[in-house]
Structures are given as structure tokens and as C-alpha cells.
Amino acid sequence: MRASLLCALVALAPLAASAAEPLGRHRPSLESIEVLQKSSVPPLATGEFTVASGAAIDDTNGVSFRMHKRVPARGESLASYARAAFVTELRAAGKHDPAAKAVITGMLVESRLDEGSAALAVRIQVSRSGQPVYDKVLRVESNWDSALLGEVAIPDAFNHYTELYGKLILQLFQDQAFIVATAR
């Protein structure tokens, strides 16, 4: 009986689901820095990031894929992960100023990770001295051939998901409406 149990454990150990692991801090991209440095976007502050009411997002439990889970840092949520990503990119470009008159806020509308597909949508609002100057839902999506092997598929899936934050931020920095609204 004991031998059978041992055998079952040996055989199933590699297949067992691991505990929740951190998403990992967002990395600033050279591309975003260069886009911001070339543009007239002034230093910006970052306000509140939340989840849109009715959005099917498990804000505090992170994202799951094949029984593996990645979660934001302790005490944080996906919304605050998105905010931290914005702060990281702005700071790396020298365009983050907590006291700036122009403030970016965000509302997560979609956050999804499936087999071979991930999507992220955030409603971005910018206000200047309390007056709204920009309001748009930005959405990015990634599709790939998901591998059979978990060793390949699992990190690929989470990496595709976390890359969406950088893609969405770059999309905002390249949006002419955003550049015009913040430069006024």
C-alpha cells in the first residue's frame, strides 16, 4: 500500500500544479522610451486604476493557465499591476511626475489568457487640472500556437499575457489623440 502511494507520487509529481507565482515586475521598453522622448508629451502623473464594473476579471487572483497561476505582488491587483506598468514606462522615459497637472487613470475592461490567445483592454482617461482631455478604450491581443508540452506552453502563455501591458502602453504613447490632448 505504502509502495503504491509512493509510486503514485513519483509518477504524478511532474504533472502536479504548482503554487501561485508572481507575475514579475513590468520591464520598460526601449521602444516606448524612444517614442516618448521624441514626442511632445509632458511629464504625467498616474491616478487610480480599477476594474470596470461588470468586467469578468478576477482582479486579485491574477491569471491562470493549465492549472498554473501568476499573481501580482502581495497586496496588489491586476489593476495596480497595470498602474505600476505605466509608472515604470513613464519613469524610464523621464516623463513621470506625481505632481503633474495631467493625470492618467485606467479601468481594466478585459484581461484574458486562454490556450493560444490573450487580450487586455483598458479604458484610459487623461485629465488636466481636473478636466477630461482624453478618454479611450485601448485593446491589444496576442495569438500564438500553444505547444503541447507544458514546459513550453506555460511560460509562453504567461509571457504573451504580460507583454500585452507593454503593447498597450506603447499604443497609447503612439496615439496622436493622446499626444495632442496631453500637449495642450
Added chain:
Amino acid sequence: MAGAHNKSIANVTAAIVISLLTGCASPRYFVDGGLKDVDVSQIERLERPRPVQLLFAFKIRGLVDTRTSEALEAEVARVVTTSGLFAAVDEAPAAGGAILNVSVDFLPDTGSEVSRGVAAGLTLGLVGSTRKDPILCTLDYIAAPAQDKLTATAEHAIYVPLGIIDARPKGIILAKSRVDAWRIATGQSITAGLRDLSHSPAFRQQAQTP
């Protein structure tokens, strides 16, 4: 009694075979020996180095792996700082706007993983093979905004043996874990890239104050 003992042996054997078939039987990671002799002493120092903003991303198949990047960033900052090529190294923008963008891309050869794992498993590990996972390290130095990049690259590799019979190439270094293998390979690759940059006349001109 003997029957029960034989059954236990059969069960253990079956469990090991299944474990090998999954390709997850405690893999060992080895670092290629090609860059093991690269040393910070080979970097040609600058007389008047400038500060630099350090950006680092560890990638797997071209995708940034935030978790591993975070695990390795302190080591990367240490390697870049000890190179002596920069007056200060920081994540924040540097005075003068110089940027060192370090990208380490892990490109595992997992295409034939299933067939090799099954071959090793079906032969109880007798059919050994070694997977070579290349690593491409790219260093881009930008002296000031809108200035052209100066690029140096270094190629490295990690080996993962499968099966019992040793099919490993010579001169490779055993790492404690996969992350440790990445840490060693990343440090050596960056040192090699910085060494090459330090010998570039364009870099020596742009990375120093006049």
C-alpha cells in the same frame, strides 16, 4: 510475500518510466564553456566614463519573461557596474541621456522534445541525448536621444541532458538549477558584450565626456 515484493518493483519501475516519459525527471542544466574565460579584466576601461540608464529584459523565444528578468536584474546591474565603463548605473534616466539596453534571449530547442523524451523513457533512459538551448545576448548603447545605437552581441548556450548515457559535450559547467544556469550565462554574455563594446572606437568616443 515474494509476489507483493515483485509487484512493488514493477510499480516503482512503471513510475520511473512514466516520469521519464514526461521528460521531467529532475533535469540538470549545464552552461556552455565557450565564455567561461571571459573576465572583467579584458574590458578596456574609459578615462572619463559617463552615467548610463540600464534597461534589462530576459526573454524566452523573443518574449519578455518578467519573472526571470526580476530574478536576474541585480546580477545584471552588478556586472554592468563592475565593468567600469560607466560612471553610474541606474534604472532612471541618466544625465546626458545615455542608455544601455540589455536583452538576453533564451531560445530553447524544444521542437523535438517529445520524441527525445519518449526515446529516453522507452529505453529506461539508455538512449541519451543532450538538448542545446542557445542564448543570444544583445547590448545596445545609445549615447544620447536620437543618436544611433552601437550594438554588441554574444552567443551562449545551456545544455539539458536526457537519459542515462552521457551524451554531453566536453567543457560544460554544471549549474545548481535552471535559473542559476541562466544567471551564469547572462553574466558571462554581458561581460563578453561589454568587452567587445569597450574595444569599439565609436563606443570609446561616445561613452566618455569630452
